[in-house]
Amino acid sequence: MNWEEIDTYAKEWVKEAGNRIRLSFEKTLSIETKSNANDLVTNMDKEIEQFFINKIRGMYPEHRIMGEEGFGDELNSLDGIVWLIDPIDGTMNFIHQQRNFAISIGIYENGIGQIGLVYDVVHDELYHAIRGKGAFLNGKQLPVLKESKVKESIIALNATWVMENHRIDHNLLIPLVRNARGTRSYGTAALELVFVATGRVDAYLSMRLSPWDIAAGAVIVEELGGVVTNLKGEKHNFLSQDSLFTANPGLHQEILKDYLRVGQS
Structure with a gap:
């Protein structure tokens, strides 16, 4: 091809x-x-x-x-x-x-x-x-993504998800917002993904997106060593709506483990 x-x-x-x-x-x-x-x-x-x-x-x-x-x-x-x-x-x-x-x-x-x-x-x-x-x-x-920690990161996250809602326990995200260097919300998944790719933000989380919101940005982020999954740490199948979590590798692992508590019993 x-x-x-x-x-x-x-x-x-x-x-x-x-x-x-x-x-x-x-x-x-x-x-x-x-x-x-x-x-x-x-x-x-x-x-x-x-x-x-x-x-x-x-x-x-x-x-x-x-x-x-x-x-x-x-x-x-x-x-x-x-x-x-x-x-x-x-x-x-x-x-x-x-x-x-x-x-x-x-x-x-x-x-x-x-x-x-x-x-x-x-x-x-x-x-x-x-x-x-x-x-x-x-x-x-674009340069390969550098790893960062939550305390030195800007997280792209809509304020809706830090309030009580039916998609995620907002109490998980409040400490993430509190501990991050800052938060931003741009209202466009495609741009928020490429902002992760360029390091303008360090991570982006959303609870419900469609395949066409994610598909292009995922290719770009992954090409730079970033990780693109849903909030459970799973890959998308691009045939249905899903949550989105993308970040540089170290930050992705830190947030999954310490804030979203994925993989913990």
Whole structure:
């Protein structure tokens, strides 16, 4: 498989899609809700996903597509080559701020991530990786992640999870927040993953994400030696929603053991 060729086309399409999104800033968006009042989708989310699907089907008709807005294939396996697409990750930020959102594309072969592309449209920052060939930001190679301890780390974590909720015992996370150097929340999983990759934050935790939120960033983080699992320390299967926990190796192990208490009886 010529991954360099696929990567080249994917980068071209991502940049073209980003330009379409920037041009939309002057227009009035059509905004709809999905599962709840805060789960938003715009006409641009739909338009950009359809743009990618048309490009992929035209160039690689044998490839399959999983897209957030439902225009791709109905998948019950990751056999073959699958593109996992989030046309605008961070739609709420896109609507309210016109920044802090990204295009996210992960390309997988038989369940293994081969290419990851996360494009911060507003800042024109393209994070990209091909499996086994390093990870880059706008063509400049990123260094392998250094290990850190909780007390010297910035943790990306939504404040919702430190309040009482039905997904995790918030009492586990309060000491983590207290002991960390600081916490941040950006409202976009794709960017929070690549912020771990660049060391802008040291770990990122979320209780419920979809495969297209994670797929691209996971390739990039793992290419730099980071660890990407769910909160139980297990690998994702990318066919269902799951929690997410990513960090550099030492920090990942420390948080799993000392705060999430995974592996303890």
